[in-house]
Amino acid sequence: MDFDFLGDTMMKLLAGVPLTLxxxxxxxxxxxxxxxxxxxxxxxxxxxxxxxxxxVFCLRGTPLLLQIFLIYYGLGQFAFVRESILWPFLRQPYxxxxxxxxxxxxxxxxxxxxxGLQSVPxxxxxxxxxxxxSKLLMYRRIILPLAxxxxxxxxGNEMVIMVKSTSLASIVxxxxxxxxxxxxxxxxxxxxxxxxxxxxxxxxxNFLITRAVAAVEYRITPHLRPVST
Amino acid sequence: MDLxxxxxxxxxxxxxxxxxxxxxxxxxxxSVSACAYLAGLVFGTLGAWGKLSASRAAHxxxxxxxxxxxxxxxxxxxxxxxxxGSTVMTKLGQMFGASGxxxxxxxxxxVLAVGVVSGAYQTEVLRGAxxAIPxxxxxxxxxxxxGRLxxxxxxxxxxxxxxxLPGMGNVWQQVLKESALISVTGxxxxxxxxxxxxxxTHQPFDFYVTGFLLYLALTTVSGQLxxxxxxxxxxxxxxxx
Numbered sequence: 001m002d003f004d005f006l007g008d009t010m011m012k013l014l015a016g017v018p019l020t021l022x023x024x025x026x027x028x029x030x031x032x033x034x035x036x037x038x039x040x041x042x043x044x045x046x047x048x049x050x051x052x053x054x055x056v057f058c059l060r061g062t063p064l065l066l067q068i069f070l071i072y073y074g075l076g077q078f079a080f081v082r083e084s085i086l087w088p089f090l091r092q093p094y095x096x097x098x099x100x101x102x103x104x105x106x107x108x109x110x111x112x113x114x115x116g117l118q119s120v121p122x123x124x125x126x127x128x129x130x131x132x133x134s135k136l137l138m139y140r141r142i143i144l145p146l147a148x149x150x151x152x153x154x155x156g157n158e159m160v161i162m163v164k165s166t167s168l169a170s171i172v173x174x175x176x177x178x179x180x181x182x183x184x185x186x187x188x189x190x191x192x193x194x195x196x197x198x199x200x201x202x203x204x205x206n207f208l209i210t211r212a213v214a215a216v217e218y219r220i221t222p223h224l225r226p227v228s229t
Numbered sequence: 230m231d232l233x234x235x236x237x238x239x240x241x242x243x244x245x246x247x248x249x250x251x252x253x254x255x256x257x258x259x260s261v262s263a264c265a266y267l268a269g270l271v272f273g274t275l276g277a278w279g280k281l282s283a284s285r286a287a288h289x290x291x292x293x294x295x296x297x298x299x300x301x302x303x304x305x306x307x308x309x310x311x312x313x314g315s316t317v318m319t320k321l322g323q324m325f326g327a328s329g330x331x332x333x334x335x336x337x338x339x340v341l342a343v344g345v346v347s348g349a350y351q352t353e354v355l356r357g358a359x360x361a362i363p364x365x366x367x368x369x370x371x372x373x374x375x376g377r378l379x380x381x382x383x384x385x386x387x388x389x390x391x392x393x394l395p396g397m398g399n400v401w402q403q404v405l406k407e408s409a410l411i412s413v414t415g416x417x418x419x420x421x422x423x424x425x426x427x428x429x430t431h432q433p434f435d436f437y438v439t440g441f442l443l444y445l446a447l448t449t450v451s452g453q454l455x456x457x458x459x460x461x462x463x464x465x466x467x468x469x470x
Contacts, residue, residue, distance in 0.1 A: 025444060031246055057445075061448040063406040063408075063409035065409045066409060066444060069420075069433075069437055070438070074434040074436075074438070075432045077435070078434065164303070167303075175462075177435060178302055181305060182308060190316075191308060191311075191312035192309065192313050195313070199297060199330070202300060203301065207300075
């Protein structure tokens, strides 16, 4: 084992960690907000249900890489896109990657949140209605908190998947951990060593995320803990 | 209307159309995915066997396998096999006296890399399916004096198929979508082919939308096939009821 090379590679790869984390955090934040909106839309209206089902069908039925390319390369074909005020964003790989990642995770996330919404006990909703809550207040105070608490563990998996998905941003030239890995491998042809370094970075990030999600889950489910005496 | 005619000419089978290339690319996507899925089934079966075995070593190895592979981006696994594979092949070539550069082709890299990744997921699906078999059924099989192989064929196999098929269907969809990543090796499957088409005709949107529709068609049709197969595994139970 060439420890100098490993150390050197590790330092180079660590420089890409902030971008990987940034891509993950921004797209998970946007995606989760969208996911909740989509799931509620699906629950409250018939046309909304059809729209969300179609959206989820399209986004889950195609590869993420294709979605990134469609946004990054595809949209530029149209003059009206190139002349719109969004073009300064849409021509940058960074924003295209974030847009594609957010739309993609929103589709998977909305299914997770939908499961959470379905798990809200009918009694809780009846009680809220009996107390005279409006629909909005009921969603805010009763339904969403219960649904999101139920959905959190599954959402943790989705976050881990997102960390891994950000590696695709390297194909549209972003130099996050995978992009740097590719550059080092194609320069040195030492695939195994670089894989070990990059892999351990991803494993550590994912381990920390699962731990953090488990800690939050523990905090918000005091009713499930055994009574301490 | 003109737009539609232009589009159909572009992706059609005419002299200026890309139809044949796209058809071949679709066929490649299906075959590379199917081979990777089958390779994954082999890895997954071995993995599940290791995870369920009493041997500490087998358990440790398979546990490391699923943890690492499921925690690392698939793209990195593909790079490992693509670049690492050619390094190993070149070394092997030198050992047998051949000089120069040897590499794995994109198809083999794809089958191996996606196979290893999907194998990690299939390990968990198969393990879960095995654990879902009621203990009594296995005891009953043992009580009537079945040998291990007979029990595997008559009891465990069908039950794992029945409990595992929904999960296996999910893994198949995942493999189909992951096959798009093999395009980085230059293999002309759908993703690569539409990228080439987009570049040489300067009509990227038309091509990417075509790819979008092709993948949607593949995932929808194969999803339906898996649902149909799930119904088929339920037949004996319905008959018994």
